Amino acid sequence: MWRDALIVAGKDLRIELRSKVALNQVVPFAAVVILLFGLALGPDRAALSPAAAGLFWVAVLLSAVLATQRSFAVEAADGARDGLRLSGLDPAGIFLGKAGAVAGELIVLEGLLSVGVAVLYGLQLTGGLVLVAACLAATVGLAAVGVTYGAVASGLRIKETLLPLLFLPVAAPVLLGATKAWQEALTGRPGAGAGWLGVLAAFAVVYVAVGIVAFGPLLEEA
Amino acid sequence: MAPAVFLHEAVVLSGRFPLLAGASLQIEEGEIAHIRGANGAGKTSLLRLCAGLLPLHRGAGFVLGHDLSLDRRSLRRQVGLLGHQSFLYEELTVGENLRYALRASGCDRRRAEPAAARLSLAGRLFDTPVARLSAGQRRRTALAVLLARDPALWLLDEPHAGLDEEGRHLLDSLIAGSRAKGRTVVLCSHEHDHAASLSDRVIVVAGGRVLQEPAGVA
Numbered sequence: 090m091w092r093d094a095l096i097v098a099g100k101d102l103r104i105e106l107r108s109k110v111a112l113n114q115v116v117p118f119a120a121v122v123i124l125l126f127g128l129a130l131g132p133d134r135a136a137l138s139p140a141a142a143g144l145f146w147v148a149v150l151l152s153a154v155l156a157t158q159r160s161f162a163v164e165a166a167d168g169a170r171d172g173l174r175l176s177g178l179d180p181a182g183i184f185l186g187k188a189g190a191v192a193g194e195l196i197v198l199e200g201l202l203s204v205g206v207a208v209l210y211g212l213q214l215t216g217g218l219v220l221v222a223a224c225l226a227a228t229v230g231l232a233a234v235g236v237t238y239g240a241v242a243s244g245l246r247i248k249e250t251l252l253p254l255l256f257l258p259v260a261a262p263v264l265l266g267a268t269k270a271w272q273e274a275l276t277g278r279p280g281a282g283a284g285w286l287g288v289l290a291a292f293a294v295v296y297v298a299v300g301i302v303a304f305g306p307l308l309e310e311a
Numbered sequence: 312m313a314p315a316v317f318l319h320e321a322v323v324l325s326g327r328f329p330l331l332a333g334a335s336l337q338i339e340e341g342e343i344a345h346i347r348g349a350n351g352a353g354k355t356s357l358l359r360l361c362a363g364l365l366p367l368h369r370g371a372g373f374v375l376g377h378d379l380s381l382d383r384r385s386l387r388r389q390v391g392l393l394g395h396q397s398f399l400y401e402e403l404t405v406g407e408n409l410r411y412a413l414r415a416s417g418c419d420r421r422r423a424e425p426a427a428a429r430l431s432l433a434g435r436l437f438d439t440p441v442a443r444l445s446a447g448q449r450r451r452t453a454l455a456v457l458l459a460r461d462p463a464l465w466l467l468d469e470p471h472a473g474l475d476e477e478g479r480h481l482l483d484s485l486i487a488g489s490r491a492k493g494r495t496v497v498l499c500s501h502e503h504d505h506a507a508s509l510s511d512r513v514i515v516v517a518g519g520r521v522l523q524e525p526a527g528v529a
Contacts, residue, residue, distance in 0.1 A: 096414050100400070107402040107440070167449075168396025171364060175398065176415035177388030305384075309366075 093182025094189060101190035104163050111194045115155045119202050122148040127209050134211040141210040142271035145202060146264050150231065152198055153260070154253050156191050157235035161243035170243065173308075180305030184236055188300065192232035199224050216274025219282040223274070226289035227267035233296035234260050240307040262292055313376055315340045315464055315495035316361055318521075320370035321379075323360055330356035332519035333370065343486065343496040345506040348516035354499040355394070357516060358466040361497060362392040375463055388416050391462035393470050397453040401442035405432050405452050408441060412456045426459035427452075430481060446473045451481075458485060465489055465496040471505065483509060 105111055126144040130136055137144075164170040173183060207214055214220060238255040266288040273282030316338040323331040331353050338344045348354050359365045361374050363383035372379035377386035392398075399408050409423035427437050430451040441449060450473045457465065465486075471479050486509050489496055500506035507513055515522040 093415075096411070100403070100411050103407065104400060104402040163400060163402070166401055168394065168398050169400055171392075171394070171396070172398025172412075174364060175362060175387045175390070175392060176412065177384070177417070178415050180384075 090179045090182040090185065093178045094185035097178065097183050097186025098189040098193075099186075101160060101163070101187060102193060105159075105190070105194060110159050111156060111198070115152050115159070115194070116198055116201055118155060119148045119152040119198055120205055122151060123202065123205055123209060137210040138212060138275075139272075141206055141212050142275060143268045144210075145206045145271065146227070146268045148202060149195065149199055149227075149267075150257065150260055150264055152202075153191070153195055153231045153235050154256055156194050156198075157232075157239045157256065158249065158252055160187055160191050160236065161239045165243060170308075180308055181301045183308070184240075184300045184304035185297075187239075188229075188232040188236040188297070191235055192228045195228045195232060196224065199228065212275060214275070215277060216279035216282060219270055219274040219279045219286065222286050223267050223270035223282070223289060226286060226293050227263050230263040230289060230293040230296050231260055233293065233300045234263070237296070237300040237303055237307070240304055263289065266292065312340055313373070314338060315342070315375055316497065317373045318360075318370065319372070321360065321367055321372050322369035323356055323365050323519075324368045329519050330365070331360065334516070334519060334521045335370075336514065336521045338495060338497060340495055341490070341493045342512070343490055343498065343510045345503075345510035345513045346497060346499045346516055347501075347503055347506070347513060348499075352516045353519040354516050355468055356519070358392060358394070358468050358497060358499060361464065362390045362466055363387045364392075389463045390466060391457040391460055391464070392466045392468070393453055393457055394468045397441075397449045398456075399441045399449060399452055402440060404438050404440050405444070405455070406437045408452060409456055409459055413459055416460050418460055422459040422461075423455075426455040429458060429485075430455040431477070447475055447478055450474055451478055454482060454485065461492075461494075463494060465494055467496065467498045467500075469500055470498065471500065471502055 123144055127137060130140065164173055203214060206212055235256055238252055241255060242252040266285045270282040270285035314337045316336060318334050318336040320333045320335055321331050322329060322333055334357060346354050346357060356365060363386040367379045374386055375389050405427060406423060409427060410420045413420050413422055427433050432451055432455055441452060470482055474482060486496055498506055498510060
């Protein structure tokens with residue numbers, strides 16, 4: 090399973106490096122989202138700072154939808170999805186590989202976006218360890234949910250609209266936990282933020298476990 | 312010796328529409344079978360069933376000893392399908408696609424270059440992204456994947472389509488070579504005379520069923 094995951098993740102990341110869709114489309118999209126939030130809430134940094142954590146994670150959540158759609162778009166071209174099924178790769182390995190590649194892209198995005206949020210909203214990124222741990226746990230959860238539902242949606246003609254409808258409600262607990270962890274860390278209470286890390290880790294474990302079990306049947310049925 | 316493909320009254324559905332409506336068929340190991348039939352007769356569905364891509368709704372089916380009702384996944388590594396689509400990743404080069412396919416199916420990656428060379432894809436083309444290839448070169452790349460994997464069962468759906476004269480000769484020689492190695496080949500083609508000249512027998516499909524073999528061809 091792990092060998093197959095490495096093969097799939099390597100292939101997906103190589104395709105991403107070659108096409109630069111995440112760099113040229115997902116990162117600018119996330120930057121525009123946080124810029125628009127800034128415009129909507131006004132230039133008052135005192136109003137922006139308390140909302141910064143939530144705005145950051147909403148931008149990450151929306152970007153995760155795009156990254157997931159892209160991950161399955163490469164399988165839709167020229168029958169590659171059937172090729173994936175014919176390869177004989179372990180479905181759990183395919184799931185872990187695709188989720189790992191999406192998670193890797195999201196981690197890079199979060200690094201760039203956190204700098205953008207700090208500059209635009211005038212934030213000081215305190216509580217670094219909690220921020221990083223929240224990013225890691227939340228990203229694993231988001232990638233796992235995204236890839237699981239990506240498999241459901243990818244075989245359907247209405248996939249572009251169906252994926253966000255399936256993904257966003259299930260990812261809401263991750264949004265909540267990550268926002269709370271960041272808020273606590275950014276307001277100088279990293280201890281309180283650490284409490285939310287457990288919640289995020291629990292969701293990540295559950296989502297990954299569900300994905301490992303469900304991905305094979307979903308890939309066959311969709 | 313068990314047949315490479317055995318189907319008895321096989322029914323395959325797409326929703327409620329029958330793609331195969333009780334197909335019965337037996338193809339022996341090492342045999343080259345040409346399946347012919349009109350558009351929509353069920354030729355592609357037959358190949359996809361044999362590849363383990365379609366579930367068997369009713370009837371019995373065994374391919375390379377794998378029961379299609381129970382065990383389609385482990386069959387897939389032993390089967391190679393050349394369909395209307397190439398199953399290639401456009402952003403990856405010819406070489407990267409070949410190496411990925413070989414690693415995914417548990418084969419030695421060093422088979423990539425000889426297979427590419429055999430299909431005239433060595434040199435600059437080997438490092439060219441598939442997106443920049445012509446339709447014929449993509450077809451050759453898909454064939455190179457098949458050759459490198461060297462599966463026990465070759466399922467070829469209109470394999471000559473899109474190939475130039477040299478490519479067609481190459482494909483014919485690959486089919487002849489697979490026969491020499493004892494591989495089983497199931498070939499669907501509208502080029503009846505050409506396909507029949509490569510095959511041991513001809514099987515006619517119509518309305519999702521296998522008809523009698525035509526007189527004088529088998």
